[in-house]
Amino acid sequence: xxxxxxxxxxxxxxxxxxxxxxxxxxxxxxxxxxxxxxxxxxxxxxxxxxxxxxxxxxxxxxxxxxxxxxxxxxxxxxxxxxxxxxxxxxxxxxxxxxxxxxxxxxxxxxxxxxxxxxxxxxxxxxxxxxxxxxxxxxxxxxxxxxxxxxxxxxxxxxxxxxxxxxxxxxxxxxxxxxxxxxxxxxxxxxxxxxxxxxx
Amino acid sequence: xxxxxxxxxxxxxxxxxxxxxxxxxxxxxxxxxxxxxxxxxxxxxxxxxxxxxxxxxxxxxxxxxxxxxxxxxxxxxxxxxxxxxxxxxxxxxxxxxxxxxxxxxxxxxxxxxxxxxxxxxxxxxxxxxxxxxxxxxxxxxxxxx
Numbered sequence: 001x002x003x004x005x006x007x008x009x010x011x012x013x014x015x016x017x018x019x020x021x022x023x024x025x026x027x028x029x030x031x032x033x034x035x036x037x038x039x040x041x042x043x044x045x046x047x048x049x050x051x052x053x054x055x056x057x058x059x060x061x062x063x064x065x066x067x068x069x070x071x072x073x074x075x076x077x078x079x080x081x082x083x084x085x086x087x088x089x090x091x092x093x094x095x096x097x098x099x100x101x102x103x104x105x106x107x108x109x110x111x112x113x114x115x116x117x118x119x120x121x122x123x124x125x126x127x128x129x130x131x132x133x134x135x136x137x138x139x140x141x142x143x144x145x146x147x148x149x150x151x152x153x154x155x156x157x158x159x160x161x162x163x164x165x166x167x168x169x170x171x172x173x174x175x176x177x178x179x180x181x182x183x184x185x186x187x188x189x190x191x192x193x194x195x196x197x198x199x
Numbered sequence: 200x201x202x203x204x205x206x207x208x209x210x211x212x213x214x215x216x217x218x219x220x221x222x223x224x225x226x227x228x229x230x231x232x233x234x235x236x237x238x239x240x241x242x243x244x245x246x247x248x249x250x251x252x253x254x255x256x257x258x259x260x261x262x263x264x265x266x267x268x269x270x271x272x273x274x275x276x277x278x279x280x281x282x283x284x285x286x287x288x289x290x291x292x293x294x295x296x297x298x299x300x301x302x303x304x305x306x307x308x309x310x311x312x313x314x315x316x317x318x319x320x321x322x323x324x325x326x327x328x329x330x331x332x333x334x335x336x337x338x339x340x341x342x343x344x
Contacts, residue, residue, distance in 0.1 A: 005210050012203030024260050026227045029220055030267055037213025039204045070259045071252060100262035101281035103255075104289060104340065121263030122274050125213035129206065 003130040011133060013040040016062040020045050021052045021078060022098075023069050027121075031065060031098070034125050038132075049074045056086050061093050063132065066115070068099040073106045075099075076113040083114040083149040091149075092142060094135040098123060114150025116140070217267050225268045231261045232305050239302045246293040254298070255284040258305075265308075272318040273308045276301065279325040286332035290339060297328045 018040050022028040028045060035043065044059060046052035049069070055061070064082065068075040079095050097115035110118055116138075117131045140151040204212075235257045242250055258280045265273030280301040287293060304321050307313065 003206060005207060007206040010203040010205050011209070014202065026224055026264055027260070029223065030217065030263060033216035033220055034213045037216040038209045039212075071256050100259045101278055101285075103281075103285045104336065122266035122271070123263060124266075125210045125217075126206075129209065129213075 003126060003133060005126045011039075011129075013038055013132070015042070016040060017042045017044070017060060019052060019055055019059075019061045019064040019066075019093075021047075021049070021064070021069070021075060022067040023047050027067055027100075030123060031067075034123060034128055035065070037125060038129055049078050052078050053081065056082055056090050061090055063135075064093055064095045065128075066095060066097050068097055068102065068106070068110065070099065070101055070106075071103065073103075073109055076106070076109045079113040079115050080149075094132075095150075096128070096131050096135070111153070112148055114148065116151050221268055224264050228261050228264045228268055228273070229309065231257055232302075232309060235302055235305065239298060242293075242295065242298070244293075244295070246287075246291055248288055248291070251284050251288050251293075251298075255281055255288075258284065258301075261305075270308055270313075272313075272322055273305060275322050276304045276308055276325055279322070279329045280305070283329045283332060286329070286336040289336045290332065292332075294332075297332070300328060301325060 013035070018035060020028065020031050020035070020043055022031055025047075028047060032043065032045065044052075044055040044061070046055055052064075052066070056064075064079075066075045066079055069078075075097060079097060082093065082095065083091055085091075095115040097110065097113065097118045098121055099110065099118055100121045102110055102118075116135045119127060119131060138155065140155050143150065143152050235254060238250070238254050238257060258277050262274055262277045262281070265271050265275075265277070280298075283297055283301060287297075304325055307321060308318060
């Protein structure tokens with residue numbers, strides 16, 4: 001479900017520890033500007049795979065935004081390593097993988113790395129925020145198989161359960177019902193046949 | 200007072216932050232373009248995997264910066280370029296004109312004041328060039344499977 005860019009709904013990234021991995025100064029700069037704009041304050045900026053490994057081994061992270069690091073694709077290796085080699089809770093950390101371009105030879109690697117979402121660059125703040133909110137809400141189960149460790153890839157966002165609307169929709173619906181009821185109460189009087197005079 | 204930020208305000212702040220790095224971003228994107236032009240100038244006549252890999256490594260670093268620099272078509276052109284280079288490497292083929300047209304398009308799309316219709320026409324041409332090799336690469340991949 002898309003996040004409305006004009007929404008007044010609140011979220012808070014202030015206390016979240018976020019690992020950022022991007023090997024280009026420009027890529028890192030764009031990412032930092034977006035996440036700080038979204039309110040994040042505790043950032044671990046890593047410009048290399050090894051640096052990200054060190055951070056993940058020594059600090060608890062709440063979210064990782066990892067570039068695929070094309071053309072080497074080391075970003076995928078980092079995510080795979082994070083899932084398999086780090087202690088709890090970091091091995092379960094939400095991971096968003098960003099990619100400028102995925103070569104054909106890396107498609108399977110990207111799919112199997114163990115990230116929650118893959119986001120194509122250019123990054124738009126609303127899209128990044130939307131994915132962060134999705135990851136926080138979805139609670140996808142983790143799979144541990146021989147070839148894959150990460151969140152279950154078979155998922156879809158069906159929206160709220162049947163019969164339950166969003167709050168704003170509920171409000172609109174309730175207002176419409178109240179209006180219809182008010183009109184309905186008024187209508188019988190208007191439509192009622194004139195009383196016969198018995199006098 | 201509730202903590203955190205409303206979505207609208209956060210997105211607005213992030214956009215404003217991106218606006219603040221526009222000059223640096225433009226300079227870095229231009230530097231990448233110059234590197235790419237220099238790399239293109241040294242290409243030989245035949246297939247050279249490491250040279251194409253080098254161009255790919257430059258182009259891929261620029262994707263995402265076009266949007267920030269106020270030149271979103273650059274991102275599309277660079278994505279097309281990376282696709283083309285990937286296909287050529289898969290097919291072990293070389294097409295100087297196809298590579299060259301992408302490098303020139305990158306330069307053109309970086310120029311200030313490119314009209315929208317002109318940019319669209321350039322992109323349309325690039326996508327046609329890319330599509331030619333995409334079909335061949337897909338056929339080669341399915342034959343190999």
